[in-house]
Each structure stands twice: as C-alpha cells, then as structure tokens.
Amino acid sequence: MSLTVGIDSGSTATKGVLLEGNTLVRRFLCPTPFRPAQAIEQAWRELSEGLTERPFLTLTGYGRQLVDFADKQVTEISCHGLGARLLMADTRTVIDIGGQDSKVIQLDEEGNLTDFLMNDKCAAGTGRFLDVISRTLGASVEQLDALVTGVEPHAITSMCTVFAESEVISLRSAGIAPDAILAGVINAMARRSANFISRLTSQGPVLFTGGVSHCHTFTQMLSAHLGAEVQTHPDAQFAGAIGAALIGQRQRRR
CATH class of the missing domain: 3.30.420.40 (ATPase, nucleotide binding domain)
Structure with a gap:
C-alpha cells in the first residue's frame, strides 16, 4: 500500500498526517506562523522523513497554494467529509x-x-x-x-x-x-x-x-x-488532513 501525506494549512494551526491505507502512521500539528508556507514545509519534512519512496502529497486549507511542491491541492470541504468518515464510519x-x-x-x-x-x-x-x-x-x-x-x-x-x-x-x-x-x-x-x-x-x-x-x-x-x-474523536482536529491524504490515495490509484 502506497503512503500518502495530507497537510491542512489552517488559519491558526497546520495539521498533517502520513497515511497507509486507513492507518495514521504519523501526525504533525503546530501553530500556523506568520508565513504559513514555513509550517507546510516543516510538516512535509517531518512526515516524509526517512521514507524510501516519496509519498503523494495533497494540500488543503487556506495556505494550500503557498508552496509549489504538492502533487494535488483540494478544498477543505471535500477533505473534511472524507476524513470524518474514516474517523467514524457512519458519520x-x-x-x-x-x-x-x-x-x-x-x-x-x-x-x-x-x-x-x-x-x-x-x-x-x-x-x-x-x-x-x-x-x-x-x-x-x-x-x-x-x-x-x-x-x-x-x-x-x-x-x-x-x-x-x-x-x-x-x-x-x-x-x-x-x-x-x-x-x-x-x-x-x-x-x-x-x-x-x-x-x-x-x-x-x-x-x-x-x-x-x-x-x-x-x-x-x-x-x-x-x-x-x-x-x-481524539484525531478530530486532523480530519481535513486525513481527507486530503485519502484523496491522494485515490489519485495515485488512477
């Protein structure tokens, strides 16, 4: 199963996950700084560190267009629904x-x-x-x-x-x-x-x-x-990032 990363660049917090299938392998959370791109770059470094292959990266949230190294950018509405269903399947x-x-x-x-x-x-x-x-x-x-x-x-x-x-x-x-x-x-x-x-x-x-x-x-x-x-859910703050990573999985399968 390929690994995917989803990063949700929010107005006050930047959240990220490394996903393998439906399993959260790694999580990242930090306050969004004055320059949100810095938090996105930090999240990407920490979530992909030590991996033998580059994960597919999907960005969502307010700052999703601030860096040029993402494989896909999506709106947070799509991501939150998907992420919520992974956390609680009957949502x-x-x-x-x-x-x-x-x-x-x-x-x-x-x-x-x-x-x-x-x-x-x-x-x-x-x-x-x-x-x-x-x-x-x-x-x-x-x-x-x-x-x-x-x-x-x-x-x-x-x-x-x-x-x-x-x-x-x-x-x-x-x-x-x-x-x-x-x-x-x-x-x-x-x-x-x-x-x-x-x-x-x-x-x-x-x-x-x-x-x-x-x-x-x-x-x-x-x-x-x-x-x-x-x-x-304990991971409820990561719902947007989880949804972004799931969208990355779909994109990669195509």
Missing part, C-alpha cells in the same frame, strides 16, 4: 469549528457530499473567538474544561468578538466569577453554532471536528442546543 453530518471559520457538511449513506454551509465572514463562534475571550480572563483554551466543568454559565449577550470582550471585562469588574463568564461564553458559542447548523437538515450520527472539538464542555453544550448527540 452523516460533520460540524467543523476551526480558528477562523465554521462549517457544517452533510453526507449521504455512502459518504458523498450532499450539502454544506460555511461561515468565514465573522469570528464569532470560532476558535479565535474562544481564544480571545479566554485570554481576556487569564486562561487558555486548553484549561477550559478544568475551569468550567459543573459551573453555571453566566448569560452573555454579545457574540461580536469586539463587544463580547468589552462585556467580559465589564462582568469581571462587576464581580462575576471568571469561570461563570467562561462557561457563559462557551454556552453562547454552542447556541450560535447550533442555530447555524440547523439551517441544514442535519442527520445523525454527527461528528464534531476542528480544534474546538477538544473542548468537552463545548461538545456537551452543543449536543444540548441541537437536541441530538454530537460525537468527537
């Missing part, structure tokens, strides 16, 4: 929340793309929004579950990044506990995401991918607002 709806956009993808029973929605015009409801608000309260995204588990969310009225940051500062000055504010922000994000998702007739099973999917509290709140179970 029918993919919810992806990344650094600067969110998308919902519908698949048929065979895993073919049937419809999608994408929001890349507003930072609200994205990983960037969550990161900005967390830092305003002196926390990191990685700490959120530990901080907000079992905490009653305080109501957040604004979902514009600029106004929400001001509201959070005002709430903190009024003596509202930071963990209650953080829980409120996550709840407001989950509610907004559920409203966005409901614009498509989503079917289960639902897989949540992207960096925000690592936040267990967000996943629980999203399930509650959707009224349906939302599942995730």
Whole structure:
C-alpha cells in the first residue's frame, strides 16, 4: 500500500498526517506562523522523513497554494467529509469549528457530499473567538474544561468578538466569577453554532471536528442546543488532513 501525506494549512494551526491505507502512521500539528508556507514545509519534512519512496502529497486549507511542491491541492470541504468518515464510519453530518471559520457538511449513506454551509465572514463562534475571550480572563483554551466543568454559565449577550470582550471585562469588574463568564461564553458559542447548523437538515450520527472539538464542555453544550448527540474523536482536529491524504490515495490509484 502506497503512503500518502495530507497537510491542512489552517488559519491558526497546520495539521498533517502520513497515511497507509486507513492507518495514521504519523501526525504533525503546530501553530500556523506568520508565513504559513514555513509550517507546510516543516510538516512535509517531518512526515516524509526517512521514507524510501516519496509519498503523494495533497494540500488543503487556506495556505494550500503557498508552496509549489504538492502533487494535488483540494478544498477543505471535500477533505473534511472524507476524513470524518474514516474517523467514524457512519458519520452523516460533520460540524467543523476551526480558528477562523465554521462549517457544517452533510453526507449521504455512502459518504458523498450532499450539502454544506460555511461561515468565514465573522469570528464569532470560532476558535479565535474562544481564544480571545479566554485570554481576556487569564486562561487558555486548553484549561477550559478544568475551569468550567459543573459551573453555571453566566448569560452573555454579545457574540461580536469586539463587544463580547468589552462585556467580559465589564462582568469581571462587576464581580462575576471568571469561570461563570467562561462557561457563559462557551454556552453562547454552542447556541450560535447550533442555530447555524440547523439551517441544514442535519442527520445523525454527527461528528464534531476542528480544534474546538477538544473542548468537552463545548461538545456537551452543543449536543444540548441541537437536541441530538454530537460525537468527537481524539484525531478530530486532523480530519481535513486525513481527507486530503485519502484523496491522494485515490489519485495515485488512477
């Protein structure tokens, strides 16, 4: 079985995988730097290091056109559906929340793309929004579950990044506990995401991918607002890269 590499050059994180069949042989993850091409080059070096033959390389994501050594470039919508099906074979709806956009993808029973929605015009409801608000309260995204588990969310009225940051500062000055504010922000994000998702007739099973999917509290709140179970996977952040590598496999077979 030939090895293929998929690299997803995202706005905030660069993800990559080395795939053999349906097995993830290697993974790569780093923050996307000011020059995204540098992270793509680093991912390619690390994922292909020591191999006796050159893997087929497929690029996806915002930075997919920034280097000239890829064998194929594809849009992330195609990749996320394929990657999600490898992680959870019966997936029918993919919810992806990344650094600067969110998308919902519908698949048929065979895993073919049937419809999608994408929001890349507003930072609200994205990983960037969550990161900005967390830092305003002196926390990191990685700490959120530990901080907000079992905490009653305080109501957040604004979902514009600029106004929400001001509201959070005002709430903190009024003596509202930071963990209650953080829980409120996550709840407001989950509610907004559920409203966005409901614009498509989503079917289960639902897989949540992207960096925000690592936040267990967000996943629980999203399930509650959707009224349906939302599942995730330890490799959910790599769904786009996995899909790119799978497309590389198909291309190589041809």
